[in-house]
Amino acid sequence: METNNEKYSYTSLSRVENFPIFEKIYSVCKENQNKFSIELVKKQKKDLVQYKSHLIKRAQFDDGWFCFYTDNLGDHSHFECKEIVLTVHGFPGNWRDWQPIETYIGNNFCRWINLFVPGFDGETETNRGSYKGYITQLADLVVRLIKEHLKISQKMILFGYSGGNIVVRLLQQKYPEICKAHINLVGPTIIWNPAHLYMYHVFNTFDREFKLREHPEQLEDPKVREKLYEKFKLFQMGDYFVYEKVPIWCDTHETLMIWFKKFLSFPEGWSKFYEIGHNQQDILRFYATGDIDPLVDSQLLFYEFYHNTYLRQVFKITDEQTKQKILSNKYLSQLKNFNFENVQENFLFMFPRTGHTIHIKRAYELAFPLKCFISLINILPDNYYEINKQQTPNNPYIGNIFIPKL
Numbered sequence: 382m383e384t385n386n387e388k389y390s391y392t393s394l395s396r397v398e399n400f401p402i403f404e405k406i407y408s409v410c411k412e413n414q415n416k417f418s419i420e421l422v423k424k425q426k427k428d429l430v431q432y433k434s435h436l437i438k439r440a441q442f443d444d445g446w447f448c449f450y451t452d453n454l455g456d457h458s459h460f461e462c463k464e465i466v467l468t469v470h471g472f473p474g475n476w477r478d479w480q481p482i483e484t485y486i487g488n489n490f491c492r493w494i495n496l497f498v499p500g501f502d503g504e505t506e507t508n509r510g511s512y513k514g515y516i517t518q519l520a521d522l523v524v525r526l527i528k529e530h531l532k533i534s535q536k537m538i539l540f541g542y543s544g545g546n547i548v549v550r551l552l553q554q555k556y557p558e559i560c561k562a563h564i565n566l567v568g569p570t571i572i573w574n575p576a577h578l579y580m581y582h583v584f585n586t587f588d589r590e591f592k593l594r595e596h597p598e599q600l601e602d603p604k605v606r607e608k609l610y611e612k613f614k615l616f617q618m619g620d621y622f623v624y625e626k627v628p629i630w631c632d633t634h635e636t637l638m639i640w641f642k643k644f645l646s647f648p649e650g651w652s653k654f655y656e657i658g659h660n661q662q663d664i665l666r667f668y669a670t671g672d673i674d675p676l677v678d679s680q681l682l683f684y685e686f687y688h689n690t691y692l693r694q695v696f697k698i699t700d701e702q703t704k705q706k707i708l709s710n711k712y713l714s715q716l717k718n719f720n721f722e723n724v725q726e727n728f729l730f731m732f733p734r735t736g737h738t739i740h741i742k743r744a745y746e747l748a749f750p751l752k753c754f755i756s757l758i759n760i761l762p763d764n765y766y767e768i769n770k771q772q773t774p775n776n777p778y779i780g781n782i783f784i785p786k787l
Contacts, residue, residue: 406683410731416717417750421733421743435495437476440530445510448522449497451476452531453488461711462759464538464561465492467527471543472643473636475501478542481744482751491755494531496523498545500635506642507601514639516646520551527559536561538758542740543567543676547643547654553662562758564667564751566740567674570681571658571688576629581651583613584644597645600638609641610634629676658685663694664766667728667754669747671735679731686729695773696724698761706760712753713760728754 413419435451470478476495483493499514499522500506506514512522527533538561541549546568553560569577587609588594599605613631631637647653666689670682698704698721707713720726730750732743740747762768 402683402687403680406686406729407731409686409726409729413727413730413750416719416727417753418715418717419730419732419746419750421746437497440526442510442525442529446512446522446525447509448499448526449476449502450526451495453483453493460489460491462491462756463535464755464759465494465533465535466538466540466564466755467494467496467523468540468542469496469523469545469548470498470501471545472498472639473501473630473632474498474542474545478740481741482747485745485748486752490752491759496526498548498639500639505635506638513597513601514642516547516551516643517555518646519548520555523548523552524556524559538562538564538755540564541566541568543737544569550654550657550661553664554657554660557662560662560664562665562667562754563662564754565669566747567670567677567682567737570677571661571685572655572681574678574681576676577651579629580631580640581644584641587612587641593641594645594648597642600641600645606634606638610637613637659688661689663770665696665725665728665754665758667751669730669732669739669743669750671732671737671739671743673735674737674739676737690723690725690729694770696769697722697773698724699772700762703760703762703765707757710756710760712749712756716753724757 435453436455437449437451439447439449441447468476468479470476476497479495486493498519499509499512506512512518527537537559539549539552539559541547541564543566546565549560549563549565549568553563584593591599591605591609593600600609610633631640644651668682668686670677670679672679698707704721707719713719716727728750730747732739732746735743
């Protein structure tokens with residue numbers, strides 16, 4: 382496909398020469414399941430789980446921007462570790478998606494802030510001053526919430542589910558000073574995937590008819606929004622459809638507008654998003670996915686695992702004092718054979734019999750690995766990334782490692 386001189390297409394990695402990627406990542410994920418002693422529960426006993434309900438708060442700014450969020454600091458002021466986790470839910474989605482994981486992690490483990498993405502907070506993403514719902518603006522809104530409203534100056538662990546990882550990726554690019562680590566649950570991959578490819582095709586089709594790039598202001602008109610959504614539903618014969626065996630959920634005009642504004646956020650074209658993905662911050666990441674996720678292509682996700690774990694910065698821990706802290710930590714000490722030579726390898730997970738709603742179905746199984754990851758970040762010295770980069774330059778193994786063929 383091509384538009385405005387931009388070429389884009391679904392990138393299949395189903396080539397024989399790419400099999401070493403899959404074999405390597407599968408073996409790491411399987412090893413980690415044993416390392417963390419993860420036992421899958423057939424069905425979570427929701428009747429035995431009392432989900433914690435936080436007070437919903439509103440951050441209002443002088444220029445009309447606002448957002449809603451929850452923050453467990455008001456419920457509990459003493460935490461096991463000093464790290465702060467900020468979550469961004471998927472599109473569509475809402476803050477309640479995090480309740481199972483929050484409950485199993487516990488309210489006194491660390492400070493935990495849930496952002497409500499505008500448009501999925503019960504109100505339209507517009508009518509917020511100059512804020513119109515573009516993804517780049519959403520990244521700005523997150524930083525304003527952190528710095529202006531909550532007065533937080535320390536770096537944070539950013540936790541994204543599905544499309545929420547798009548925002549996390551932009552935050553790493555625009556505001557690296559706030560990002561300490563990244564937890565990625567089934568996020569969009571760093572090369573073209575079927576869902577984005579198809580919705581981008583829909584966007585460009587509508588752009589040719591309605592001149593969306595030339596006149597984006599029309600997306601603020603309720604009548605135009607409804608017209609676009611009705612045409613979209615007719616075009617798709619419904620609001621839940623399948624492309625390349627990938628189910629795509631777009632059940633409201635708000636969701637459609639978020640898709641369109643996501644693409645409008647990059648005048649150079651959506652390919653820019655994947656370029657950013659290949660040049661993310663060199664920070665530690667936690668990855669988790671399901672083996673039967675119909676929305677995220679496992680091969681593309683394995684490519685991202687591989688890219689960030691082996692082809693970019695490799696993270697080692699050589700300092701004996703730090704090693705001892707890890708080995709004596711309440712959670713990390715329970716692990717079997719922690720990998721100090723490639724720390725990132727410890728935090729790659731693929732859960733069997735699990736689809737896209739991993740944050741709900743596998744909340745119990747995720748809780749312990751997440752505590753271990755957050756505890757590790759809490760233990761590492763503030764200058765760990767700088768020291769590691771000096772001791773372990775980028776691509777140290779590039780001459781001996783397999784490079785994927787696209």
